[in-house]
Amino acid sequence: MIKIENLKHYYKDIDGNEVKALDGVSLSIAEGEFVAVIGANGSGKSTLARHLNGLLVPTEGKVTVNDMDTMDEDRTWDIRQSVGMVFQNPDNQIVAAIVEEDVAFGMENIGVPSAEIRPRVDKALAAVGMSDYAKHAPHLLSGGQKQRVAIAGILGLEPKCIVLDEPTAMLDPQGRQEIVATVKSLNKEKNITIVYITHYMEEALQADRVVVMGAGKIQFMGTPKEVFCRVEELEKLGLEAPIAAKVASELRKCGAKLPKDIITEEELAKALCQ
């Protein structure tokens, strides 16, 4: 679905110096996959995300979405329609003063006939569990609800893939729960490809594959188990493994015989009670 080949992206900072935000990233994402991207601040996660729908274009290398090159300006709108994006700040991505109008915004932009918009808005709101709030004003919603409205706005465009750039960073635990559950169900039930950038390791545990970024490069990747049992390597990159994995690693250092792939609390508890 998405292919990234040796992607490099350099920003110019205020003094005109080059900042290498991405320094040779290669990654391919299959249709229906749930990929989590983790990495310390400034490791290039957002820059990578913005290449996936042509908001940024490569300085070097190539990004293709369903065989459409993001450099090809004629396909920009097709690409943005198939790859939707949810941003960190829930307030700054809702355009209209009524929830349902905002959900309709994307569809209006791509010229969906008026009669078709209504049913698609209702369907999208139902898919994120926000049907009851169709007529509400966005500023009266909670952060989690706002993010779900933003997701609904993208679902209206019937995308193949949704990229979420730290969608839970500004939410309380309950809101985070809501978003993770919503994203998971979209992935499982609608087979939408998910690229989920996060600072929360527990959220990354839900993914099929975890990509670890550091200094503009992919450091390593694999299933959550493969990634999170590499506690020390993660720490070197400024990341913290889930608590269970850390505890297990410390216990192993003290000589406890524990399996190497413990990453959740339940697994740790089970292993300890044996």
Add this chain to the structure above:
Amino acid sequence: MLNNITLGQYFPGDSFIHKLDPRTKLLCTLLFIVAIFFANSPISYGILCGFTLLVILVSRLPFVMVLKSVKPIWIILLLTLCIHIFTTPGETILYQYSFLTVTKEGLELGVKMCLRLILLLLFSSILTFTTSPIVLTDGIESLLRPFKCIGVPAHELAMMMTIALRFIPTLLEETDRIMKAQTARGADFESGNIIQRVKNMLPLLIPLFIGAFRRADDLAIAMEARCYRGGEGRTRMHQLSYGSNDYVAFVVIFVLIFGLAFLRWGTKLI
């Protein structure tokens, strides 16, 4: 403290007036303003006042609330009245005190002018009381669309209004938050003379502006990510359509206009 500001002055309801298409209401308001300038006799002013009262009754708005919308311009009304009373030359002198002369003509003209202003204001507030700002925006966009060829940015204006409606409450919330944060650090927004107060506002305004620019940046990117590329080829979820009520409204307003025009010029023709 800033939370209870309602945007615009929409008063929800489901009266005949509320249900009219926003374009009808906008056009009828314009036509009514024209009608106001046709009036020149006490009878025609009576008709206009009666008509306004009737519209308020039909719209089922609280009468006092509508009348209160005149309050902000009372000083303009007073000035208008005084200027006309004291500067209009005339024959019948009612009162004279040194250089100030009050004539009957001046008094009449002053009252007429004030009445015109009051009617104008009342009628346009009925428009904003009965139409939500969002629907009003749609109406304005749709009415301006034909003027696109002469360079009126209809869609852009409507988009600006939509975004303003969306973000004003958010910015008010933010203002409130910054105010509390700065008060906690010892800032004082309430006391001192004007200059001092403006100075004290700086720690409020600077973060507010920086925040607003950051929001604008984020929003632009989010809109682009959702395929926004201007008004070209855009469709709308809600399409405005005229119904039978709208035709009734147009007929009524045209009858009013022609009636007033007849009262003014028609009598001379006969």
